[in-house]
Amino acid sequence: MARAKNFNAGPAALPLEALERAQRELLDYAQSGMSIMEHSHRGKEYEAVHDEAIRLLRELAGIPDAYDVLFLQGGASQQFATLPMSFLPAGKSADYVLTGVWGEKAVEEAKGLGQVRLAANTGKEAPAAGGGSTRSYTRVPKQSELELDPAAAYVHLTTNETIGGAQFHYVPEVKAPLVADMSSDFLWKPFDVSKYAFCYAGAQKNLGPSGLVVVIARKDFLETGRKDIPKIFQYRTHAKNNSLYNTPPTFGIYLARNVLLWIKETGGLAAMERRNRQKADALYGVLDKHAGFYVAPVERASRSTMNVVWTIGRPELEEVLLGEAKKAGMVGLKGHRSVGGFRASIYNAVSPEWVAVLTDFLDAFAKKHA
């Protein structure tokens, strides 16, 4: 079967080279007569992969020595809880900047654990796709709109909202430690880690399969974490043990290593950024060209380069569009069930050629039906 043009939001398309290598080695890793999955996490073969993945990530993202890189489990959803468990002490409050559904989830978990302030909230009440109402987020706040508590334990951002498609294109200036959920914003371009105290990202967008989450955090920030919570939820436990305190998801980390090698061989994060901006420009270009027919709800300055969201003025054409796209080998274009419409996730592994096929398709579809 020809390779699908996969626009899934996550788990998402992975670089073919990373998968091909995994396939070649699946039964026999490095002439060991065993799959990498069958190797002990304490053995030299696996440890070399583990350390290489961390080294490549440090190199590609330019992570300073003052930062730890951790491979954890439970996805970003678990970080929504363990972050305030560690860093939101009694008597303090944390600032959350709300720009979408994932931020709402982060706020919900944090509220159960401590005091939460909203430093900004760009959501507006809107009718939900499935009936009732939901909040609709079509932009991120400007710096001047942030109502920050200088004494906050931390300020939490979702730098790109995968569902709503609003993305920060600047790093807010804040006094408190800056914490970011970068799940769908990770490794698509160079970024300045030193602006953040703590970043985290579920792997299943730009890094690897699901079941792996990466934390990049300043060592001195990690040390401020509470010590009266379970050892497994203290970040220092994993930092001290090079993410080998308990058995890590070894195959996921192996595959992330393969993906990081592909990024490096493709030219690193600067090359990724060029490629990704070109894809996003092409896609928003066709939506803007047919602005009466397609509706891209996110404000221009907040448009996501990773998750392009749009609707169609004539809802009866939604299924027609999805059906024809599928026939043309494109999958994953249906919008999230909470917002409806369409979404094309165009992560690193989504090729410019696939995006060109989608762009031409949307152009032709609009011309035919407009």
Place this chain on the structure above:
Amino acid sequence: MARAKNFNAGPAALPLEALERAQRELLDYAQSGMSIMEHSHRGKEYEAVHDEAIRLLRELAGIPDAYDVLFLQGGASQQFATLPMSFLPAGKSADYVLTGVWGEKAVEEAKGLGQVRLAANTGKEAPAAGGGSTRSYTRVPKQSELELDPAAAYVHLTTNETIGGAQFHYVPEVKAPLVADMSSDFLWKPFDVSKYAFCYAGAQKNLGPSGLVVVIARKDFLETGRKDIPKIFQYRTHAKNNSLYNTPPTFGIYLARNVLLWIKETGGLAAMERRNRQKADALYGVLDKHAGFYVAPVERASRSTMNVVWTIGRPELEEVLLGEAKKAGMVGLKGHRSVGGFRASIYNAVSPEWVAVLTDFLDAFAKKHA
């Protein structure tokens, strides 16, 4: 390279058929033009795999409808914390039965969260392999030795201790809900789920790759869990959402599905038990035959059928044995760093032929050096 005779304790050998299928399908699952890793966890292809894995587990282990089957992350080590977070309320205490290192870790996390009683502790102070002292566990307690609190929130067992090699060959009778860490005791034989309120098992022994943990628990017990802890750590959250509340480790679950199919095709858990008992009998047989030369420290009635642990009277021969075993294609025989000596983990996927090679090797080695 010929397939290694892999006696790793976990991550461990997986059935070749399960890996071969994964290799064949790695780039193109079910003619979708995508890897299973690239499929959305909300798509019909992945959901069919997810549901099949649960259905096969229910069928093979005879899990009653009154029980939920959950696929979670963070391994058994995370369960050590989330279990008391949910089920050890203020003012109550939980009984722990201590028969090895994993039980110690479970107790350590629980103590930070609530009151813990030891209903039994078979550990004795002993010199540690790396210097200093450690506790040595060479048996499980008899029913008559259990000092149970009938009002305990629950009674926690480690039914097989992977490091020390002591295994329960009976299910203790208790009044309180029985909770078991079955990580290295899971799916090697039929077992009566209805004796337990809650069982959990890291996948990386008998079920799949690391990064996946299975929970099998009575629905009414799960409902008693605290509601004032983070949503992600409430078991009811995952039960209500068929383990799809957040993105599950999709590839790990897919591979577990392949392993479960292999178990079914090989004759189910009854066939596994015959095969595993035969392997354990052969291995303990050769250790007993050379009882002066090899020392199997675990008491006969508590010997593990999964993790066979022994030492050698002449420590200078340890490296010789490991080196010769490696030349003969055997890996993973070094004992855990905390106890030293040797350990052969003989999970389902370790073939009787590999065990025969090991048995013959140990016999010849003893004859040569005794």
